[in-house]
Amino acid sequence: MPTILGQNQYGKAENRVVRITRDGATHHIKDLNVSVALSGDMDEVHYSGSNAHVLPTDTVKNTVFAFAKKYGIESAEQFGIHLARHFVTSQEPIHRARVRIEEYSWERTGNTAGGAAEPGHSFVRKGQETRTSEIGYDGERWRIVSGLTGLTVLNSTDSEFWGYVKDDYTTLEEAYDRILATDVSARWRHHWTSDETPMPDWERSYEQAREHLLQAFAGTYSLSLQQTLFQMGTRVIEHGDEIAEIRLSLPNNHHFLVDLTPFGLDNDHEVYAAADRPYGLIEATVLRDGAESLIPAEPAEL
Numbered sequence: 681m682p683t684i685l686g687q688n689q690y691g692k693a694e695n696r697v698v699r700i701t702r703d704g705a706t707h708h709i710k711d712l713n714v715s716v717a718l719s720g721d722m723d724e725v726h727y728s729g730s731n732a733h734v735l736p737t738d739t740v741k742n743t744v745f746a747f748a749k750k751y752g753i754e755s756a757e758q759f760g761i762h763l764a765r766h767f768v769t770s771q772e773p774i775h776r777a778r779v780r781i782e783e784y785s786w787e788r789t790g791n792t793a794g795g796a797a798e799p800g801h802s803f804v805r806k807g808q809e810t811r812t813s814e815i816g817y818d819g820e821r822w823r824i825v826s827g828l829t830g831l832t833v834l835n836s837t838d839s840e841f842w843g844y845v846k847d848d849y850t851t852l853e854e855a856y857d858r859i860l861a862t863d864v865s866a867r868w869r870h871h872w873t874s875d876e877t878p879m880p881d882w883e884r885s886y887e888q889a890r891e892h893l894l895q896a897f898a899g900t901y902s903l904s905l906q907q908t909l910f911q912m913g914t915r916v917i918e919h920g921d922e923i924a925e926i927r928l929s930l931p932n933n934h935h936f937l938v939d940l941t942p943f944g945l946d947n948d949h950e951v952y953a954a955a956d957r958p959y960g961l962i963e964a965t966v967l968r969d970g971a972e973s974l975i976p977a978e979p980a981e982l
């Protein structure tokens with residue numbers, strides 16, 4: 681045969697599972713998009729079409745929903761760990777599992793007019809922000825990368841950009857007071873790799889990392905988005921003993937001061953045109969000193 685099989689994986693992508701936990705009249709909701717990819721001893725199905733080693737992707741889907749009932753969804757990471765462990769330990773030909781999860785947040789809402797207690801079963805989707813996690817397992821070692829996308833933030837001052845390289849094509853004016861705005865995408869890898877050591881508290885770890893990203897963005901007097909990025913990553917690492925490295929991808933959502941002089945008006949940092957493209961894209965990994973760089977540069981597709 682003139683060809684050989686290279687890297688391969690298969691599974692069920694984008695299983696949308698919503699789990700309600702009923703605590704009397706107060707309900708709790710977890711809303712996930714779960715993608716499972718399995719790999720191992722799968723040469724034959726590609727070479728000859730023998731399905732003897734193939735657990736159907738339909739079964740993979742069923743397992744996601746069954747596990748939502750059986751184990752509940754304490755956190756996306758914990759749920760992914762249950763799934764990855766199951767596929768690798770229950771099927772001999774499956775050697776590795778990768779579970780990617782997006783989590784959509786809901787906040788409580790409802791009609792509280794007349795002083796009635798807030799109903800425990802009404803929710804409103806919390807913006808565009810999405811929590812992400814990626815769980816990898818090879819039967820021995822775990823790799824857990826948590827993160828978020830779509831965390832949109834803006835500072836209306838405390839941002840400058842000047843002193844940059846100028847060549848024949850440079851037209852940008854130096855800015856001593858500009859808007860700094862971005863949609864934060866961040867992924868951070870945990871130290872935890874072995875069942876022999878205690879697992880982090882995934883929910884607490886996530887909340888803290890998110891809060892430190894926001895605090896660092898708000899609190900940094902910025903001379904460039906690159907500098908702000910490094911401060912954000914550093915703050916997450918400094919406050920999260922369980923985190924080894926973090927990779928940030930920050931679009932520079934440009935806001936240009938509009939020239940209003942044709943209309944006889946001044947513009948003292950009041951009216952901006954928000955441009956949606958093109959945008960600067962600033963990306964970097966921030967590592968704890970001594971940690972290995974293992975988060976891939978490109979955000980992998982679901």
Ligand SMILES: O=c1[nH]c(=O)c2[nH]c(=O)[nH]c2[nH]1
Nearest residue numbers: 841852903904905906932960
């Ligand atoms: O914070 C910034 N970093 C850059 O690299 C850059 N380049 C640019 O045109 N504006 C900005 N802003």
